[in-house]
Amino acid sequence: MNDQSSTINHFKRFYSHVNTANTVLQAYKGEAPFAHYIRSFFSQHKKFGSKDRKQITELCYCFYRLGKSYPQLSIEQKILKGYQLSKKEWPEEWLSFFEQYQLPKQTPENIFSFKDHLSESIDTAAFEQSHLLQPDLFLRIRPRQHKVVSEKLQSANINFIITENTVRLPNGSKIDEVLILNKEVVVQDYSSQRVSELLNIYKSKISHLKSVISIWDCCAASGGKSILAKDVLDDIKLTVSDIRSSILANLKKRFAEAGIKNYNSFVSDSTIAAPDQKFDLIIADVPCSGSGTWARTPEQLLFFQESRIAEYAKLQQNIISNVIKYLKPGGYLLYITCSVFAEENEEQTSNLTKQGLELIAESVLKGYDQQADTMFAALMRA
Missing domain, CATH: 3.40.50.150 (Vaccinia Virus protein VP39)
Incomplete structure (x- = not known):
């Protein structure tokens, strides 16, 4: 398969994920946490593999991360705009793909609609823009467990940063397969x-x-x-x-x-x-x-x-x-x-x-x- 065909097929699959995300977003009304709703959706639609489920869920969250910004956009455009903002750099073929949808270039300005209620010491702009990214996973190392935790994470080839007793990892890291939760570490932001x-x-x-x-x-x-x-x-x-x-x-x-x-x-x-x-x-x-x-x-x-x-x-x-x-x-x-x-x-x-x-x-x-x-x-x- 040549590079052009591979790229076309890649975007064809991605667009299928966007369509499914669009369907989910139109059906969800906020009654339960979205994480529960999307799990229920996938349990009723068994055709989606794990990679599909991960991508569709991410696209839905990208839509929500924009809050009430860009009211003029369709659901599909908001999904794509949120996805575009989820990374700082994109390969050229992705930039061309986004260009087709005439996405706005201005920064989203109404992500967080309750600014008048914020505690005074909060940097409003920085706080609002932070919603565009998924937070990391954090662990707290319990007393006398620092060495064993570090050694286990290194042995498992998991990317991590330890600062004092805090471990920072990419969200979704399978740490329960490596560390003994609550004994060695506590999952804690x-x-x-x-x-x-x-x-x-x-x-x-x-x-x-x-x-x-x-x-x-x-x-x-x-x-x-x-x-x-x-x-x-x-x-x-x-x-x-x-x-x-x-x-x-x-x-x-x-x-x-x-x-x-x-x-x-x-x-x-x-x-x-x-x-x-x-x-x-x-x-x-x-x-x-x-x-x-x-x-x-x-x-x-x-x-x-x-x-x-x-x-x-x-x-x-x-x-x-x-x-x-x-x-x-x-x-x-x-x-x-x-x-x-x-x-x-x-x-x-x-x-x-x-x-x-x-x-x-x-x-x-x-x-x-x-x-x-x-x-x-x-x-x-x-």
Whole structure:
């Protein structure tokens, strides 16, 4: 087969993928996470191989990464424009292919439609443009596992970068076939790992204490922040809770893999949860808009409703108002969101200072310049 025929066949297959992506995008209405929807679609259409599924999914995400930019374009054109922007350089034949579709040359200007709500310290332009790329995969190396993790990744010929205890890999790397998850490494975004900075501030504040630290992780989910707290603070007495019994079952599995055995757990709504003790530290990684993670779930750029910001803020207020009643005198609250909205972040800590808590430290954990998520964390003292 000559080069010209190969190129024609290549674009013929690609165009077939674009057509399928177009069909999927027209059918999806945002009711469930797109990752769930596309898996269901492929389970009903068995003809697609793994490479086809990967390409079609990528094209759909390229469409969503443009947010509400280019309203004049068709779905097909937006797919192609998003795909064009997903790489900095293209071979000549691809440039000619894109040229056929008369794609706009101007930079997309309405990727993120909620700029008025952003925390003040965020670089709006850089944050908005970061949605054009899929974030990397990040792992946190657990204590005393650095050498074995490095050796295993090298032996498996996986491209990786290690900086201190953080491993950065291309998204989609099959690390569960190489490393023992939760024992050797924890899958945890770079910004989420940086919550350890506030845990270390807390550690320095209570360094004079001799007793075991009592911690309640009140929105524990699958336990990532609890494992982090264990690794940073070491000698802790841990209580975890979540409103979802199914996710606590996942937490128990992860804790077993992580070697965390002595802890209490209970199912409860954190707005009304009533543990039978008070704590030195409460970790509240609260439900939120997730707006700092939308580069991973870019369908939210189109389907998220602005009114939900206030709904999340109210829920967060209700959770915090309840859980701070279970702080010991002089105890600490570690408040965390994966949101970039001031209403969910600085405005919440401002409200807490009005309720008598002291703000020790707060930070927008910026990941948009690291191909990572963006989060918010604050440490406060009762």
